Amino acid sequence: MISNVSILKNITILYAEDEEALKEITLNILKGFTKKQLVAKNGAEGLELFKQNESEIDLIITDVNMPVMNGLEMIREIKKINPNIPIIVATAFSNTEYLLEAIDIGVDKYVLKPIDMKKLLQLMSQSLLYHELKDLYIDNLTHLPNRNRLKKDLEDSNKDLMAMINIDKFSTINDLFGEHNGDRVLLKFSDTLQKYFNKDKFSIYRVEADKFLVISKEYELDIQEFYDLCKKFEDFIEEDPVCIDEHEIDLNITIGIAKSEDGNAYKYAQRVISYARKKFEPILIYNDSFNIQESFEENIKWIKKIKNGVKNDNFKAYFQPIVDTKTKEIYKYEALVRYIDEDGTVVSPFTFLDIAKKAKLYPNIIKIMINEAFHLIKTKNKRVAVNISFEDIASATTMEYVYKVIEENSEYASSLEFEILESEEISDFSEVFKFIKNMNKYGCNVGVDDFGAGYSNFNMLVNLDINYVKIDGSLIRGINESKNQQIIVKTIDEFAKKFGFKTVAEFVSEEEIYNEVKEIGVDYSQGYYFDAPLSYDEI
Incomplete structure (x- = not known):
């Protein structure tokens, strides 16, 4: 659904780019997918166009390095007028500091130059859906059920066997490689998670930016067997780096496993993963011997x-x-x-x-x-x-x-x-x-x-x-x-x-x-x- 670009046919975009050749190529493609395009050659022009056409503009795509007023300066001013407008930043991979600054401003998505047009169209669709369908129970990036869905599902049963999986220091990956590549890492991680935990036997959720939850659909599954499967997944993740383009990105994860008949499994999983981190253990099963009361x-x-x-x-x-x-x-x-x-x-x-x-x-x-x-x-x-x-x-x-x-x-x-x-x-x-x-x-x-x-x-x-x-x-x-x-x-x-x-x-x-x-x-x-x-x- 998110990759469907048909949603773009009725939208108006504001496109700011000072590089003429790139602007012409990108604009010609955008004309084939969107209703109307307002074009600016710098941030000042873009800001003025936005002020004049605010009610009409649905999405903004902007370069960062532009004369007169750069893209980030333009975004700051636009966010003061409409903080919810979807914005996609196009920038070079080397400009890490711009991506980090864009995060602070509240930019939705990032696309790296040279622009992959298919990816850009997908990001445009994602940005619009994110703003239009806020109450959905599906995580925008991974398409997994999200925390809201989890809360509803946990209401249906008190008996649960689950594993909380946390990617350690994931924010460092965003900072060093850019959020766009961070998203790609999360997608690959999510795909691997779904391969290891069969959907017929397990439900998988993305509950936070770098936290996932795996719930067994069979409460009677032996907890040691569940542990072995989690350990196999943990070993694979830590032995095989994620490859993003030419980059090998090493991941470490912490897993907390909990089982409960009284509706406390999620609470126990949160506690045991915190305990595991403190003890530098990659994977732990919650049990009363940890004696959290003692801590x-x-x-x-x-x-x-x-x-x-x-x-x-x-x-x-x-x-x-x-x-x-x-x-x-x-x-x-x-x-x-x-x-x-x-x-x-x-x-x-x-x-x-x-x-x-x-x-x-x-x-x-x-x-x-x-x-x-x-x-x-x-x-x-x-x-x-x-x-x-x-x-x-x-x-x-x-x-x-x-x-x-x-x-x-x-x-x-x-x-x-x-x-x-x-x-x-x-x-x-x-x-x-x-x-x-x-x-x-x-x-x-x-x-x-x-x-x-x-x-x-x-x-x-x-x-x-x-x-x-x-x-x-x-x-x-x-x-x-x-x-x-x-x-x-x-x-x-x-x-x-x-x-x-x-x-x-x-x-x-x-x-x-x-x-x-x-x-x-x-x-x-x-x-x-x-x-x-x-x-x-x-x-």
Whole structure:
């Protein structure tokens, strides 16, 4: 249904493109499928045509790079007038930052140049159907039943056996290869899912962007047999990369399996997949031995320990060296929080940091870390980087404290650096711009941490006035054995150098990884190959 282009015969399109040859070819084809075409040679013309013909226009197709006003600037203005108008962006694959910016604006679809006309017509049909048939129970991209359909179906039976399947860090694929290619990956993943889980025996849903659900139509199916089938699927996905054009894209997935007679299978599947991720298990079956109640009690225990730890000085910074990759000489240290238990045990942040954030106790930790950093700077003349989250930056109370401490230590401020956690979503860039501007006044360098994890936004790097970018450890671990990781890290490094900021590789744990990072040309390196995080006294 979505690929049917007959829906286009009665629509009017606005087409903005400055390249005459491409415009002529595309326009001639569009004339054969659409009722009317309004043509602009730049964004300014396109915007004016839209203002004059808003009630008539059904769909917009636009280039990005155009004179006078580019396509993204035009889209911003048009979205102010009509936020629901379907828009398709045509751009080159190399212009990743434009695709990322288009996502923020709210563009529906993307087509890569040179334009595949068949694909363009399909995207046009999809965009229109998306806006016209919002209440359908079918996922637009994969044609699988969606979350709404799932909710209705779950009402019909309390007895369920299901597996929730999550593509790990899928947003990274969108950021590195473009959303268009991300959609192609999802389609191939969906096709493979349907081949492994026969439709006569299983129902398959796409419940979120990167989450799928497989429900057995036979509740009495042996759960171990179901596990074996899921494991076979997981092995296949992780052993065989998805091929998109000339690109091989490696996928990792996490699967949570649950069975219930009282209507709780979906809830259990959500819980066990979260538990599996925490334990770094690719596939787990939910059962009472996990004792989720026990984990709740552990959370409550840590909330109390964090509160008391702030008062009793249990939190200390440990400092991991960051070295010049070429010389291995220490350039600076990263301050990493540790909890020192009553018996002297040093507890890593993996145990308590997420709990601190969810319990709104994290601002206390950033305050401690800044003071710890200045203590090392002043007493041992070292350069120190401190992690800071967007939540910290957006908090007026936290930032008031940060500025106060920096002001009190202004003569040492140029030795303090901040690493903005890129893996956490930034909802208001104006706050980040303001923070960086203020830090520059004090002479503090600012970098982006964990780049390559989460939703990695190349466009963000260009627009933020940062000094360096730290490449996420997931891309550095095993880089000596993965050609794909080498290509991605080299791309990030070249991109960074093009825009004038340094690069840092974290999780450099062995000589082979160090040699690969050094060959790529990453400026600085950090990891256990050089040294573990050190206490103040050990430095």
